[in-house]
Amino acid sequence: MLDANLKTQLKAYLQNVSRPIEIVASLDDGEKSRELQSLLEEIASLSDRIAVIEKHSDDERKPSFSIGEPGKDAGIRFAGIPMGHEFTSLVLALLQVGGHPVKLDDAVIEQIRNLDGDYEFETYISLSCQNCPEVVQALNVMSIINPRIRQVTIDGALFQDEVEAREIMAVPTVYMNGELFGQGRTGVKEILAKLDSNAGARAAKELETKPVFDVLIVGGGPAGAAAAIYAARKGIATGVVAERFGGQVLDTLAIENFVSVQETEGPKFATALEQHVKRYDVDIMDVQRADALIPGRINEVRLANGAVLKAKTIVLATGARWREINVPGEREYRNHGVAYCPHCDGPLFKGKRVAVIGGGNSGVEAAIDLAGIASAVTLIEFGAELRADAVLQKKLRSLANVTIVTQAATQEITGDGKKVDGLVYKDLRSGETKRIDLEGVFVQIGLVPNTEWLKGTVELSRHGEIVVDAKGATSVPGVFAAGDVTTVPFKQIVIAVGEGAKASLAAFDHLIRSSVDEEEMQIKEVVS
Structure with a gap:
């Protein structure tokens, strides 16, 4: 799975590993498990300090793997194949578990170490999300510092059943001890502020x-x-x-x-x-x-x-x-079908119907990206013409599963109380009110x-x-x-x-x- 150049770079990084690492994989007979097994074997071949063990257990998601020291409980687990934006998270986890120093201030490290409680984090991500790695890496490093913290990173596109059961429609989404903890990009200090009730008062005093x-x-x-x-x-x-x-x-x-x-x-x-x-x-x-x-x-x-x-x-x-369209349903269904980042949340709408509001460069680019994921994309523009660059418009119009609607004023985003199920707009030519049945709305109308x-x-x-x-x-x-x-x-x-x-x-x-x-x-x- 790794090309020669990437292998060379990874091998150089892994020279910084100073203590043994044990990767324990939970696999089944599926294609994704075979892909993960191949990736882990390639990684192990690059360092004599890394060992891969396959474990047949029904207790863990498949495919998944943990990274830890031999004989110790592992606090880091990846459910899926951490490539794309999460490959950096994988490399950092290997280095940090292997003894490479974490890059945090001593005061922050001490604050993490002194957290009183047991924390089980589940972080749902997409491999195309540029915001997700910061959350993953923050929780991973916290689990290394404090053994009472455990973190599993879950590829939402691979574990769609969980995503649908928990009605997750935006990434990153983090659960702690089974309850929703937070959504969106966040780092170590933000997480600590939520876990440490006295952190705000101490910061204000300082x-x-x-x-x-x-x-x-x-x-x-x-x-x-x-x-x-x-x-x-x-x-x-x-x-x-x-x-x-x-x-x-x-x-x-x-x-x-x-x-x-x-x-x-x-x-x-x-x-x-x-x-x-x-x-x-x-x-x-x-x-x-x-x-x-x-x-x-x-x-x-x-x-x-x-x-x-x-x-x-x-x-x-x-x-x-991001500018909001300020119509009924937008705020009610934010992160439950209403989204603002197609790169982050797009993979969660695989095979579904979505709309993009906005005909500028951002909106057209979003529609192009989503067309490769969703079953149908409707681009809605208030004006009579799209405002995007000509090259982008040409690409958009070449896509078979994209419908362009101009002179349309979005009136409402509808839902069933839990998630989006449609969009209502007014046709400015005829004055007629129309509805589109869909599962997601991406707002791209500026700042x-x-x-x-x-x-x-x-x-x-x-x-x-x-x-x-x-x-x-x-x-x-x-x-x-x-x-x-x-x-x-x-x-x-x-x-x-x-x-x-x-x-x-x-x-x-x-x-x-x-x-x-x-x-x-x-x-x-x-x-x-």
Whole structure:
């Protein structure tokens, strides 16, 4: 299953294994079990520290396998064949079980080790989901640190019976001790915050001790990262507070238009951003959501946990999120048929009927991807024409199982109380109301800025974007903004990076001029 190049790379990685690893496989006579057996044998052939044992038991999913040390209970299990985006999760599990150090702060490791309880996690993923590996890798490493934590990663496309029984229609979906624990991308710190009831209070207390920053960046996406780098290089006290480092980029599959980087994936790009920022003296405070901005001579940012951070200047880079269509049924059936990421959740709709709302590039690309998975795809566009690039439209129209409906206004997403069963739209030509029977709806109509917490403090456009001038300055002195959250047109990563750098330089210029003004005032006071 592994090509020669991948084998060579994996063999080099496995040289970092310092202690024996035992892979225990639970297989049956099916084709997938044979594929998994072949994969595990190939892996074992690359290191004399890895042994594969086949176990005939009805207690485990088939095909599946555990990774652990000989003679010890294994806390990591994969149900399925972890290729695609999950191959990295497999390699990391092998390395970490084999003694390679985990890359977590000592305080976080100690917090995991001190968790009081027994936790059985089941994480449902799809191999095409770029958000799933972070959750899988977080829970895997936690199980290595704390033997009372056990984690099984389940390929939803392979174990469809479980997916349907639990009515899972979005990945990643995590169960803990048999109960729904969470959905969507999440990391170690977010999981700890849910498991450790005192974590929030401890974090707030620690944050309250932070000194006054020269520049505080709110947001950890491309704009925020660029602002942090440019500020830190000036030698001033720089902090970044973010709900999740990487922002919207984490939900982007392919990036092919960032100048000098021919092709990469969103999560990889986000990791590179964070690593670049960490090269400098920047105080990164992640898993923290800003709740209010309090302007003043020293600006304050109040966080959701009650802590208050202070800074002489602020750069707002909170980005944007998927725009909702705001019709009945959308929120009620989110993650139960209503989805926003076709790459992540598409495999769960194999052989089913779905609709894509939106005729721009994102919507048409989603419809093309889903056409290879779903039995039927209906693309719904409000306007008279699709807005996507011509090459994408040509590809879409060549697909036999795609229906394009233009001049259609979505009225409602219907369901049976548990999951989506249809969509109602108004034909704008005839005025007639029509219904489509389906199992999934993918919303792809653009982005909305994350500015609700700023209303009443900085000037916002009618679309909720922060109004900025040519230097990224907002209506509040000393407060700047950059990226998708602003009125700057064309929401592109490369533009966000440039705007973040510009806002940071403008903040530095503001600091210099403010210090000069203060000195002049002090001199006048002395003279007078």
